[in-house]
Amino acid sequence: MNLAQPAQAGGGGISELISFAIGLLRRQYLVILVTAALAAAASLIYLRVVPPTYTAQVQILLANPRPQFVQQQSILAEPAFDLNQIETQLQLLRSKAIAVEVIDQLKLADDPDFNASGLSLQSIWQRIWSWGKTGSKKDGPSGTLREPSDAIVDAFLSRLSAGRVGHSNIIDISFSSSSAVRAAEIVNAVANTYVLDQLNARFDANRRATGWLQERLQELGDQALTAQRAVDIYKAQNNIVSLDGKPITEQQITEINNRLAAARTQTSEATAKLARYEALLASDPKKSSSMVDLDAIGSDGLNSPIITALRQQYLELSRREAELTARVGRDHLAVVNIRNRIREFRVSIFDEVRRLAEVSRSEFELAKQRQDEIEKQLSKAVSQSRSINSAELTIKDLESRAKGLRSLHETFLQRYMGSAQQETFPVSESRVLFPASPPPTKSKPKTRLVLAFGIFGGLAIGIGLALLRNLMDRVFRTSSQVEAVLELPCLSMVPLLPAQKSPKPPVRPQASDDQVQQRIVSSPTAIHRTVVGMPLSRYTEAVRSIKLAIDHNPAKISSQVVGITSALPNEGKTTIAASLAQLIGHAGKRVIIVDCDLRNPSLSSILAPKAACGIIEVANGSRSLADAIWRDPTTNLAFLPAVRRGPLLHTSEILCADAISKLFDLLRNDYDYVIVDLPPLTPLVDVRATSSLIDCYILVIEWGRTKIDVVQHALHTAPNIHESLIGAVLSKTDTKAMARYDGHRSYYYHDSHYIRYGLSGS
Structure with a gap:
C-alpha cells in the first residue's frame, strides 16, 4: 500500500506519480542527501587514496604487404588473416612468453611498481598458496627458482590488453602503469618483441624449409637419373626402337x-x-x-x-x-x-x-x-x-615416372633457389604503425566519472533506501489510510502537544485530605487541561470533532455510552477519553468518565490516586455509586475510578457480569454521556466483554507508530467491537510532518488557516 498518497485516489496518472515523488522527497530527503553525501565522500577518498594509472597505446598492422618478388620466391603460404587468425595473434600478444621476454628486457622484476603488490590480498593469497604447495623455499635447490616469478608475470599480464580495432587487421595494444613514461616504454617493448618474434619465427621456418628442400632435391635428382636409366636399359633389352616418338x-x-x-x-x-x-x-x-x-x-x-x-x-x-x-x-x-x-x-x-x-x-x-x-x-x-605390347606398357610406365621425377626436381630446384634468396631479405608480416608516447593524462581513476558515479550512485542508493523505508513504513500516517485499510471514517487527527511525554509507570501524586474527603480529582496534566485552558487550540478542535461524530452517529440512534479503546497500550486512548469527557463537561453536559481498564487503571492513578473504592466495589455492592464518584469542579466532570487492590485474574468476567450491566443502566439515567476508558484490544479480551454495555466504540491509533497489521489483526479477532465502531482517531499526530505524507491535502495543515479563525497552532 502506498503510504504517501490517499488510498481512495483512483488511477495512476502522471499527477499521482509526481505527487508520490514529491511526497517521498519531502519525507525521506535527509536519507537521500546523507546517502549521496556519504557516496560523494567515499568517491573523494577513493580518488585520494588510489594512485593514478596511465595507459599507453600502440597499434600493430598484421597483414603487412610484402614485395611482389618476395611473394613469388616465398615457399611459405601467405596467411589469411580471418577472425580465427587474428584471435590467435591476440593470444600470442598476451602470452607468457612475450611477458617474460619484456620483463627480462626492461628488468621489470626490480621495478617497485610490480613489487609493490605485496600488500594486496591477491599477492598474499598467492604467497600462501605457493607456500602450501611447495613448502619452505629454503629446502629446495636455488636453481629451481624461476625468474621472473609467476606473480610478476601475472601482474604484468593483468595490465596488458590487446584487441582488434573494428573489423580491420590492426591490433591495439595498451599497457597501464603508474608512470606515463614507463607505460609507453613497456608497450613499445611489447610491440617490438612481438614483431621480432614473428620475424624470427618466419626466418626459422624458412630456414628449416630450405634445409629440407636441399635434402629433397638430392633425393629427387638421384631418383630421376635412376628412372631414365631404367627406361634405356629396358628398351635395349626388348629391341624397341622409336621413330618420331x-x-x-x-x-x-x-x-x-x-x-x-x-x-x-x-x-x-x-x-x-x-x-x-x-x-x-x-x-x-x-x-x-x-x-x-x-x-x-x-x-x-x-x-x-x-x-x-x-x-x-x-x-x-x-x-x-x-x-x-x-x-x-x-x-x-x-x-x-x-x-x-x-x-x-x-x-x-x-x-x-x-x-x-x-x-x-x-x-x-x-x-x-x-x-x-x-x-x-x-x-x-x-x-x-x-x-611387344607388354614391353611398351612397361616402357610408358617407366618413362612417365622418369618424367614426373624430372618435373618435380625442377620445381623443387626453383623453390630452393627462391628460399635461398629470401633468407637474405627477411620481412615480417606485422609492423608497428606508430610508436607509443607517454600519455598526457591518467586513464584511471577518472575523476569526473568517479565523482559522477559517486554522486548519482549515492542518489540512486538513497532513493532506493527511501523507497525501502517508505515500503517498510507500515504504520498509519493519513486519514485516507485509515479509511482505506480499516473501512472506517477517520473522526479526527489529534495533534501531538509539546508537553506530552512518554508514558511511564504511574506515580501517585500526593493529594490533600480535603480532596480525599470531598472526592475532588487531582490537578491533571497539561494534556488533560488543554481543552479547558486552550479552547481555541488545534488539539481542542480535534476533540470537538470526536464529540460531533458521536452526536451524529448514523449507525445507532443512541450514542450515550462511548467506549474508547486502542489496539496496543500507550496509544493515547486514556488522554483522548479524559479530554473528550472534559470537553463535554465544559460545554455544560452531564458527563461521567469510567475507568474500565481494570488491570492497568492509568486514568485513576492520574485523576484519583487516593481513591479507596471504585467500579468493582460499586458493582459488588460494598459501596454506593455516590461514594465512589470523584468530581472536577472546573468542568463538573464525574469520574468513576477503578481501584486495584491485588491481581485480578478474571477481569472479562467482571465486565460482563449483571452487576456491571445494572451499574451502566444507572449511569445512563443519571448522565447525558458516559465515556468509558477501555483496555487495548490486542493484549486483553476485556473489551470484547463490554459489547452489551457500550453503545459505540472509538478506536484510537497512534500516528506513525502503530502497525497496520496489528490494528487489522486486533479488529479481526474482535468482530463484535468492529461492528460497533463509529470511527478511528489518529492520536499524537505530527501536524508539521503531515504535509510530507498527505501531499494532496498539504494545504489543510497550514497554520494560517487556523490563525485566521483565532485558533492557535497547538
Whole structure:
C-alpha cells in the first residue's frame, strides 16, 4: 500500500506519480542527501587514496604487404588473416612468453611498481598458496627458482590488453602503469618483441624449409637419373626402337595396311572387269543378229583401236543393209551378202573381246597374288606387335615416372633457389604503425566519472533506501489510510502537544485530605487541561470533532455510552477519553468518565490516586455509586475510578457480569454521556466483554507508530467491537510532518488557516 498518497485516489496518472515523488522527497530527503553525501565522500577518498594509472597505446598492422618478388620466391603460404587468425595473434600478444621476454628486457622484476603488490590480498593469497604447495623455499635447490616469478608475470599480464580495432587487421595494444613514461616504454617493448618474434619465427621456418628442400632435391635428382636409366636399359633389352616418338612396328603396320587397302582395291577392279568380259562372252555372236553391246566391256573395249575399226565397219555395213533392205527387200542377194559380212565382223569383234578377257584374267590373278602377299606381311607384323605390347606398357610406365621425377626436381630446384634468396631479405608480416608516447593524462581513476558515479550512485542508493523505508513504513500516517485499510471514517487527527511525554509507570501524586474527603480529582496534566485552558487550540478542535461524530452517529440512534479503546497500550486512548469527557463537561453536559481498564487503571492513578473504592466495589455492592464518584469542579466532570487492590485474574468476567450491566443502566439515567476508558484490544479480551454495555466504540491509533497489521489483526479477532465502531482517531499526530505524507491535502495543515479563525497552532 502506498503510504504517501490517499488510498481512495483512483488511477495512476502522471499527477499521482509526481505527487508520490514529491511526497517521498519531502519525507525521506535527509536519507537521500546523507546517502549521496556519504557516496560523494567515499568517491573523494577513493580518488585520494588510489594512485593514478596511465595507459599507453600502440597499434600493430598484421597483414603487412610484402614485395611482389618476395611473394613469388616465398615457399611459405601467405596467411589469411580471418577472425580465427587474428584471435590467435591476440593470444600470442598476451602470452607468457612475450611477458617474460619484456620483463627480462626492461628488468621489470626490480621495478617497485610490480613489487609493490605485496600488500594486496591477491599477492598474499598467492604467497600462501605457493607456500602450501611447495613448502619452505629454503629446502629446495636455488636453481629451481624461476625468474621472473609467476606473480610478476601475472601482474604484468593483468595490465596488458590487446584487441582488434573494428573489423580491420590492426591490433591495439595498451599497457597501464603508474608512470606515463614507463607505460609507453613497456608497450613499445611489447610491440617490438612481438614483431621480432614473428620475424624470427618466419626466418626459422624458412630456414628449416630450405634445409629440407636441399635434402629433397638430392633425393629427387638421384631418383630421376635412376628412372631414365631404367627406361634405356629396358628398351635395349626388348629391341624397341622409336621413330618420331613412335615404335617401328607400329609404323610398319600402318604402311602395310595402306598397301593392303590399295591391293584390295586393284583386285576388286580386276574382278569387276573380268566379270564384264565373261558376261559378254557368254552370248553367241553367230546367233545374235544385232550388234554386241560394246559399252558393257568398259573403257578398255572402247579404247582398243582394233575394236574401234571393226565397229566402224560393222556400223557402215549395218547402214547399207538397212538402205538395201528398204530398197530391194530383205531377201535380196546383195542384202544377204551384207548381212553375212556383218556376222563376220561381229565374230571378229568377239574374238578381240575374248583376247581382252584373257588379258584381264591375267591382271586379276596378279592383283590377287599381290593382295595375298600383303596380307601375309600384315599378319606377320601384327604378331610381332602383339609380342611387344607388354614391353611398351612397361616402357610408358617407366618413362612417365622418369618424367614426373624430372618435373618435380625442377620445381623443387626453383623453390630452393627462391628460399635461398629470401633468407637474405627477411620481412615480417606485422609492423608497428606508430610508436607509443607517454600519455598526457591518467586513464584511471577518472575523476569526473568517479565523482559522477559517486554522486548519482549515492542518489540512486538513497532513493532506493527511501523507497525501502517508505515500503517498510507500515504504520498509519493519513486519514485516507485509515479509511482505506480499516473501512472506517477517520473522526479526527489529534495533534501531538509539546508537553506530552512518554508514558511511564504511574506515580501517585500526593493529594490533600480535603480532596480525599470531598472526592475532588487531582490537578491533571497539561494534556488533560488543554481543552479547558486552550479552547481555541488545534488539539481542542480535534476533540470537538470526536464529540460531533458521536452526536451524529448514523449507525445507532443512541450514542450515550462511548467506549474508547486502542489496539496496543500507550496509544493515547486514556488522554483522548479524559479530554473528550472534559470537553463535554465544559460545554455544560452531564458527563461521567469510567475507568474500565481494570488491570492497568492509568486514568485513576492520574485523576484519583487516593481513591479507596471504585467500579468493582460499586458493582459488588460494598459501596454506593455516590461514594465512589470523584468530581472536577472546573468542568463538573464525574469520574468513576477503578481501584486495584491485588491481581485480578478474571477481569472479562467482571465486565460482563449483571452487576456491571445494572451499574451502566444507572449511569445512563443519571448522565447525558458516559465515556468509558477501555483496555487495548490486542493484549486483553476485556473489551470484547463490554459489547452489551457500550453503545459505540472509538478506536484510537497512534500516528506513525502503530502497525497496520496489528490494528487489522486486533479488529479481526474482535468482530463484535468492529461492528460497533463509529470511527478511528489518529492520536499524537505530527501536524508539521503531515504535509510530507498527505501531499494532496498539504494545504489543510497550514497554520494560517487556523490563525485566521483565532485558533492557535497547538
